[in-house]
Amino acid sequence: MTTQLVTFTLDDRLCGIPVDRVQEVLPGGTRTRVPLAPDDVAGLVNLRGQVVLSVDLRRRLGMPARDEDQMMVVVFVGDETVSLLVDQIGDVLEVDAEQFEAPPQTLTDELQAVILGAYKLPQRLLLALDVDAAAS
Amino acid sequence: MDEMDEIVHEFLVxxxxxxxxxxxxxxxxxxxPSSRTLLSSIFRTVHTIKGTSGFLGFGNLERVSHVGESLLSELRDGKRDMDQPTADVLLALVDTLRAILARVESGAGDDLDVEPMVEQIVAVQEGRAVEGAGPRAASPDSDEATGDAAAPVDEDPAEAVDAVSAADAVATAEVPAEPVPAPEPVPAPAPEAAAPPAVPAPTTGPRAEETETHQRNAAEGSIRVDVDLLDTLMRQVGELVLVRNQIDRIAGEGEDQxxxxxxxxxxxxxSELQEGVMKTRMQPIEHLWSKMPRVVRDLAKMLGRDVRIEMVxxxxxxDRSLLEAVKDPxxxxxxxxxxHGxxxxxxxxxxxxxxxxxxxxRAYHSNGQVVVEITDDGAGIDPEKVGRTAVSKGLRTAADVAAMTPPELLDLLFLPGFSTAAKVTNVSGRGVGMDVVRTNIEAIGGSVDVESAVGTGTTWRMRIPLTLAIMPALTVTCCGSVYAIPQVSLLELVALGDQHGEIEHVGTAPVFRLRGTLLPLISLAEVLGLEQEAEGRVIAVVEADEQRFGVIVDRVLNMEEIVVKAIASRLKQIGMYSGATVLGDGGVALILDLQAIARRVLSAEAASLARAHVQEAADELTATEQTLVVGAGERRVAIPLSAVTRLERIRAETIERVGAREVxxxxxxxxxxxxxxxxxGASSGLPADELDVVVYTRGGRSIAMAVTEIVDIVEDDARRHSDIDDHGLLGSTVLKDRVTELLDVRSAVQAADPGFFDDVEAGDLSELDGVEDLHDPLAGSGLTLAGAR
Structure with a gap:
C-alpha cells in the first residue's frame, strides 16, 4: 500500500504529511502575532479572508526559530484550517507502508509527540508527521 | 384581515x-404497507390539514380531510390493510386536497364539490369497488395524471397563456366561480389526462391567468435553506468584500479610468450582495412577539391584573441566531x-x-443596532428602594449606595441575586432574572438597561447588534499591533496629555482621575505581556463584567464595522481574545475579550485596588468640603460651611436701615x-414676612446674609468645579444635580461691611490665619476654605 506525502524540510530533516490533508502551499506572508500564545504559535494569517492559525513547526519540534522566509503548508485539522510554517517545500513522494518504521524510543519528547514514524527512503529518512498533533 | 391572509398563507405553504x-x-x-411510522406521519398530516381548515372555516376542505382521516385511522389502528383501492383513493385524496388549496390560494375559497371524493373514500371504507379506481392505479403515471387534471394551475400556465388570447382574460372576470370542472376529473379515468389540451385548456385558461397575475404558488415563492449554507455564503461574501477593498486600493493608485x-x-x-446575503438570515422580530400576547394574557389572568399589550x-x-438568543430575555x-410593573x-x-x-x-433600528423596548405604565421602580434592597442583601454598602445617582441605583437591579419583589411569586422575583437577562444579552454583544419614573412606569431597553457576524469596534494599536475593542464595551476615550491629567499611582496600581473619580487602569501592553515599547497615550474607558476601567493603548485608529472571525480554540483558551478580524489592508487584528480581561486582570489587582479605595477616601477628605446650599432668588448658591456661624430666621420688620445699609x-x-x-443680581421674589439669614462671624464681628431659602448641606468636591463665574462668585459646580454657584464669601462680607476684614486683620491676630486661608484659595483654584484645613 502506498501513500503520497507532501514533503518539506526543517533544517536537515525531511518530513512529510499525507497529501490529502494539505489544502495548499503558500509563501509565508505577514503574520499577526498573538501575545500570550504558546511558543509554537507563529501568529494569525489572512488566508483569503479567513483567519488562520499559523504554527511554527520548528518550535513545535523543539528547534530554534528561524528568521528567514518560510513556507506555509495549509492543512485541514478537523473543521479548522491551520498553516504550518516550514523551511522549504520538497516533492510529493510516494511511499510504501513497507518502508515505514515506528519511531525509536530515544527520540526527544517533542519529536515523540508529533512524529508517527519514519519511512526509510534509499538516501535518507522521511519523518511522517502527525498533522493533528502538530497543529494542536 | 391582513392577519387572516397571513395565517392562510402560512397554512398554504x-x-x-x-x-x-x-x-x-x-x-x-x-x-x-405495515410501516407504522409512515402511517402515523400520513395520519398526522391529514389531521393537521383538517384541524387548520376547520379553524379557518374551510368547510369542504375539513369535510374531505375528515373522511380521509377516518380511513387513515382504520389503517393506523390495523383495522384495515393497505391495499390497491385504499392507496388509490388516498392518492386521489391528496390530489383533491391540493386542488382545494389551489383554489383557496387563488382567493376563490374552498367551494369545490368534494362529494365525489367523499363518496369514493366512504366506498373504499365500506369495501365497495369504485369504478375508475383500478385503471388509474394500473398506470404508474396515474398520480401525475390526476395531479395535472385536478390542479391544472401547477403546470399549465405557460401553455395557457399561449392558448388563451388576451381577450379571453376579460371573460375570466365573469367566470371566477365557473372552473369547478377542474376537480371533476378526480374520479374520471386516466385517458382524459392523456389528452389534456382537449378539455382542460379552455377551463384552465382563466385560472392560469388568474394565478399569474395573482402570485406564485405559495410554496414555490419560498424555499427552505440550510442555515449552514447561508453561513458559508456569508463568509464567502466577506472574502469578496475584502478582495474588493484591495482592488479598490489598487485601482485608486493607478491612473486607468x-x-x-x-x-x-x-x-x-x-456591497449589495453582502446586504442581500445578510438579509437572507433576517427575520422579523414579530416571530418572537407573536407569543407575547398569550404570555401576557395568561399571566395577567393568574395575577388578577387587566393588561393590554401593544406592539410597534x-x-x-x-439575524436569525440573535432572534433565538433574545427570546428568553x-x-x-x-x-x-x-x-412587577x-x-x-x-x-x-x-x-x-x-x-x-x-x-x-417597541422595536426599531438605531445606530446599527436593533433596540427593543418593553414599556409598562405601572408603578415604576423607586431607586431609593432599590438601593435599600441592595444594602439589605449585602450586595452594596450603604456608603456605596448613598453616592449613587438614580440611574446607577436602577442598574443594581441587574446584580446577581437581586429581587425587589416584596413577595416572591412563582412568576418572577426569585432573584434569578435580570442578571441572567443581562448576561444573555451581553453574550451576543448587546446591552440592556432600565429607565423608570415612579408612578408612571418602567422601560427596559435591549440593544442588540443586527448580526453576530459584523459588529462595530474601535481599532487601536499597542506595541505595533492592531487590536479591536467592541463598541458595546466602550464608554469613552481620554487622551493623556497636559490638559487632561496624567496617570497616577495608588500603591502600585495605576489610576486616572476621570471627573473626580479614580478609574483603575490596565496597560494593554502589560496585560498582553508585551515588551514595554508602548507609548500609552490614550485611555479607552470601558465597562465590562460590571467594572469600569481604563485600558491604556498607544493610538486609536478608527471606529469601524468589523467582520468577526472565529479563532482556533487554542487561542481562545488564552482568555484575552474573543475572535479576530481582517482589516481593510488585509492584516489580521485580534478582538479583545474585555469581559475576560476584566475578570483576570482586575481580580488579580483587587488587593491593590482595595488599598486604592482607602487612599481614595483619604484623598476625598481633603478634596471635598461641606457647603451650605441656599437659594438666592431662583439661583442656588453654595456657602462653605466653615463660613457659617449660625442660621437664623428673622421677621422682616426687624430689619432697619442705617443710611443706605440694612442692619x-x-x-x-x-x-x-x-x-x-x-x-x-438675581431677581428677588416677593417680599416675605420672614427671612432666612446666614450669620458669618470673625473676630467678634458678624454680618448677616439674607437668603431666599436654606436648601441643604452637601459635600462639595472641589475637583468638579468649573470656573464659570460672575460678580460675587468664585465659580460653579453641580450639587445634587443642580448647577450651584460658589459664593465669594469675602466680597459678600465686604458688601455688607466694607471695613470688616480691616478690623479683623488689624485687631485679632489669632484669626489672621483663618482669613488668609479664606483669602488665598479663593484667588486660586476654588474653594478650599479655612475649615477644611
Whole structure:
C-alpha cells in the first residue's frame, strides 16, 4: 500500500504529511502575532479572508526559530484550517507502508509527540508527521 | 384581515409541503404497507390539514380531510390493510386536497364539490369497488395524471397563456366561480389526462391567468435553506468584500479610468450582495412577539391584573441566531412587566390611572443596532428602594449606595441575586432574572438597561447588534499591533496629555482621575505581556463584567464595522481574545475579550485596588468640603460651611436701615445685612414676612446674609468645579444635580461691611490665619476654605 506525502524540510530533516490533508502551499506572508500564545504559535494569517492559525513547526519540534522566509503548508485539522510554517517545500513522494518504521524510543519528547514514524527512503529518512498533533 | 391572509398563507405553504411529503409517504407505504411510522406521519398530516381548515372555516376542505382521516385511522389502528383501492383513493385524496388549496390560494375559497371524493373514500371504507379506481392505479403515471387534471394551475400556465388570447382574460372576470370542472376529473379515468389540451385548456385558461397575475404558488415563492449554507455564503461574501477593498486600493493608485470604473461597479455589487446575503438570515422580530400576547394574557389572568399589550415595529428584522438568543430575555422582561410593573386594577384606579394596564413592545433600528423596548405604565421602580434592597442583601454598602445617582441605583437591579419583589411569586422575583437577562444579552454583544419614573412606569431597553457576524469596534494599536475593542464595551476615550491629567499611582496600581473619580487602569501592553515599547497615550474607558476601567493603548485608529472571525480554540483558551478580524489592508487584528480581561486582570489587582479605595477616601477628605446650599432668588448658591456661624430666621420688620445699609438687631448688636439675591443680581421674589439669614462671624464681628431659602448641606468636591463665574462668585459646580454657584464669601462680607476684614486683620491676630486661608484659595483654584484645613 502506498501513500503520497507532501514533503518539506526543517533544517536537515525531511518530513512529510499525507497529501490529502494539505489544502495548499503558500509563501509565508505577514503574520499577526498573538501575545500570550504558546511558543509554537507563529501568529494569525489572512488566508483569503479567513483567519488562520499559523504554527511554527520548528518550535513545535523543539528547534530554534528561524528568521528567514518560510513556507506555509495549509492543512485541514478537523473543521479548522491551520498553516504550518516550514523551511522549504520538497516533492510529493510516494511511499510504501513497507518502508515505514515506528519511531525509536530515544527520540526527544517533542519529536515523540508529533512524529508517527519514519519511512526509510534509499538516501535518507522521511519523518511522517502527525498533522493533528502538530497543529494542536 | 391582513392577519387572516397571513395565517392562510402560512397554512398554504405548510400544507403544500405536507402534501408533497404525503405523496412520497403514500407511495412508500404501498411498498411497505405495515410501516407504522409512515402511517402515523400520513395520519398526522391529514389531521393537521383538517384541524387548520376547520379553524379557518374551510368547510369542504375539513369535510374531505375528515373522511380521509377516518380511513387513515382504520389503517393506523390495523383495522384495515393497505391495499390497491385504499392507496388509490388516498392518492386521489391528496390530489383533491391540493386542488382545494389551489383554489383557496387563488382567493376563490374552498367551494369545490368534494362529494365525489367523499363518496369514493366512504366506498373504499365500506369495501365497495369504485369504478375508475383500478385503471388509474394500473398506470404508474396515474398520480401525475390526476395531479395535472385536478390542479391544472401547477403546470399549465405557460401553455395557457399561449392558448388563451388576451381577450379571453376579460371573460375570466365573469367566470371566477365557473372552473369547478377542474376537480371533476378526480374520479374520471386516466385517458382524459392523456389528452389534456382537449378539455382542460379552455377551463384552465382563466385560472392560469388568474394565478399569474395573482402570485406564485405559495410554496414555490419560498424555499427552505440550510442555515449552514447561508453561513458559508456569508463568509464567502466577506472574502469578496475584502478582495474588493484591495482592488479598490489598487485601482485608486493607478491612473486607468476603466479600471477605476470597474472597481467602482465591483464595489457597489459587492456591497449589495453582502446586504442581500445578510438579509437572507433576517427575520422579523414579530416571530418572537407573536407569543407575547398569550404570555401576557395568561399571566395577567393568574395575577388578577387587566393588561393590554401593544406592539410597534414588529417588522424590524434581526439575524436569525440573535432572534433565538433574545427570546428568553424578552419573555422574562415581558413577564416581569406584568408581574412587577402593572399594578392591580384597584391600585391603578386609586392612582388615577385606567384600570387596564398597558405593556408596549417597541422595536426599531438605531445606530446599527436593533433596540427593543418593553414599556409598562405601572408603578415604576423607586431607586431609593432599590438601593435599600441592595444594602439589605449585602450586595452594596450603604456608603456605596448613598453616592449613587438614580440611574446607577436602577442598574443594581441587574446584580446577581437581586429581587425587589416584596413577595416572591412563582412568576418572577426569585432573584434569578435580570442578571441572567443581562448576561444573555451581553453574550451576543448587546446591552440592556432600565429607565423608570415612579408612578408612571418602567422601560427596559435591549440593544442588540443586527448580526453576530459584523459588529462595530474601535481599532487601536499597542506595541505595533492592531487590536479591536467592541463598541458595546466602550464608554469613552481620554487622551493623556497636559490638559487632561496624567496617570497616577495608588500603591502600585495605576489610576486616572476621570471627573473626580479614580478609574483603575490596565496597560494593554502589560496585560498582553508585551515588551514595554508602548507609548500609552490614550485611555479607552470601558465597562465590562460590571467594572469600569481604563485600558491604556498607544493610538486609536478608527471606529469601524468589523467582520468577526472565529479563532482556533487554542487561542481562545488564552482568555484575552474573543475572535479576530481582517482589516481593510488585509492584516489580521485580534478582538479583545474585555469581559475576560476584566475578570483576570482586575481580580488579580483587587488587593491593590482595595488599598486604592482607602487612599481614595483619604484623598476625598481633603478634596471635598461641606457647603451650605441656599437659594438666592431662583439661583442656588453654595456657602462653605466653615463660613457659617449660625442660621437664623428673622421677621422682616426687624430689619432697619442705617443710611443706605440694612442692619439687623441680633442678640443685642447691630448686624450689617446683605441680601444675596440683590448682591448677585438675581431677581428677588416677593417680599416675605420672614427671612432666612446666614450669620458669618470673625473676630467678634458678624454680618448677616439674607437668603431666599436654606436648601441643604452637601459635600462639595472641589475637583468638579468649573470656573464659570460672575460678580460675587468664585465659580460653579453641580450639587445634587443642580448647577450651584460658589459664593465669594469675602466680597459678600465686604458688601455688607466694607471695613470688616480691616478690623479683623488689624485687631485679632489669632484669626489672621483663618482669613488668609479664606483669602488665598479663593484667588486660586476654588474653594478650599479655612475649615477644611
Amino acid at each position: 405548510e400544507s403544500y409541503e405536507n402534501l408533497d411529503q404525503l405523496d412520497q409517504d403514500l407511495v412508500a407505504l404501498e411498498s411497505d 476603466d479600471t477605476k470604473r470597474s472597481a467602482q461597479r465591483l464595489s457597489l455589487i459587492a 415595529g414588529g417588522d424590524t428584522e434581526l 424578552l419573555t422574562h422582561l415581558v413577564r416581569n412587566a406584568v408581574d 402593572i399594578e392591580a386594577p384597584e391600585v391603578r384606579v386609586a392612582a388615577g390611572k385606567r384600570a387596564q394596564g398597558l405593556v408596549t413592545l 439687623l438687631q441680633y442678640r443685642g448688636a447691630l448686624l450689617p445685612l446683605v441680601r444675596l439675591d440683590q448682591l448677585l
